[in-house]
Amino acid sequence: MAFKSEKDHNLFRGAPASIKTRLDEIEMTTPLADLPRNSHHPLEVHINRNGFKESLHEVDVAVCDADGSVILGMGDVESVIFPRSAMKPLQSIALIELLKTLENVPEFSEAEVALICASHNGEILHTEAVTGLLGKFDISIDELVCGAHWSMHQETMLSQVRSMDEPHKVHNNCSGKHAGMLILSKLMSGRTLGYANLTNSAQQQILGTLEFMTGLDLMQYPHGIDGCGVPVFSAPLGNWARAFALFAGGGDLPDARHEACQRIRKSIAAEPLLIAGHGRACSAINAAYGEAITVKTGAEGVYSAAFHEHGLGAVVKTRDGHKRGAEVAIGAVIRALGYPIEGSVKGFFQPKLLNWAGDEVGDITMPNFVFGT
DSSP: OOOOOOOGGGGGTTTSSSSSOOOOGOSSOOOOOOOEEESOOOEEEEEEEEEEEEEEEEEEEEEOOTOOOOEEEEEEETTOOOOOGGGGHHHHHHHHHHHHSSSSOOOOHHHHHHHTTOOOOOHHHHHHHHHHHHHHHTTTTGGSSSSSOOOSSSSHHHHHHHOSSSGGGGTTTTHHHHHHHHHHHHHHHHTTTTTTTTTSSSHHHHHHHHHHTTTTTTGGGGGGEEEEEEEEEEEHHHHHHHHEEEHTTTTTTHHHHHHHHHHHHHHHHHHHHSSSSSTTTTHHHHHHGGGGGEEEEETTEEEEEEETTTTTEEEEEEOOOOOOHHHHHHHHHHHTTTTEEEEEHHHHHSEEEOOHHHHHHHHEOOTOOOOOO
8 A cells, every 4th residue: 555645735646545666667776685575574684693593673664755655565564653763854854944934043054953863872072062052042951851861872971970970961862852842942932941742832843744744643643752751653654654755855845845854864964973973873874875865763673764866765663672673674775775785884784793702603684685785
């Protein structure tokens, strides 16, 4: 089936009523790697120790175009998921659109645009960027409501433990997104109090953007509170993939929305360390593929991707919620759509199992799938 809109957006009129596979119509840079185009079986990611399958991750995969047609599907492409932080590039559209319409407001740098899409490590470059961005709008970091945790970057965390009694909310991996929401709330209503509430004007604007991009009334699906304290919405896997196809330029968007998506794409490509940080797959992938592919990781084993050269969107979700299965799966999708696996990301897409002495004791593979070069 095609993932059709439940709202009367002109964008989706005339979309086909059933699944159509049109990989053959897309000009790939290299021949496709060997992934089933449509299979009810999920992608299997095997964890092997000395050649023995110790465990596995089952991954649902949806690659869609902007009409909602499934281009490549594995497992349950209709499963309803919370994309968690994988939807941050979509959430940021609301603020970037608004900034374009206002005069006499501080400008965002590319690093700051990437930052509001980030699930960052809490390294110094991230905390300083969040503090600086909020300062431009006369907002204190104490107004963040995302909660505090230590840095996810080991060296930074050890430094924090030595120098402070406890971490601040600015160290939270979602503090960049929260900074954007604080600013959006202040620009829309003149206040920041309650910016994380679903009824706040900023959250309503973000919800409307997500509904436009997915083509659904998201309040008809389960919703809740994310780990950082703001609303999180669910929808079928295929609808989230279609949203990223629109983000990738695969369909007609209002000019302001198209420009916002392009600015986010270019900013993440220009400042990939701001989206995650050192040692993170999300930063490495965005750095390797630049403006061709935008990816974003999310909790519970989610990865989203926008393939700008083809106007396609992809979302993968591990059924057990483990991120390593999602990293390998998004690598498989990237390869299946004809992109070479760059050396800087090979370790994330084809990881080896190492013991504490650094010896290789196994690997992580996908049966019947060869990455190639």
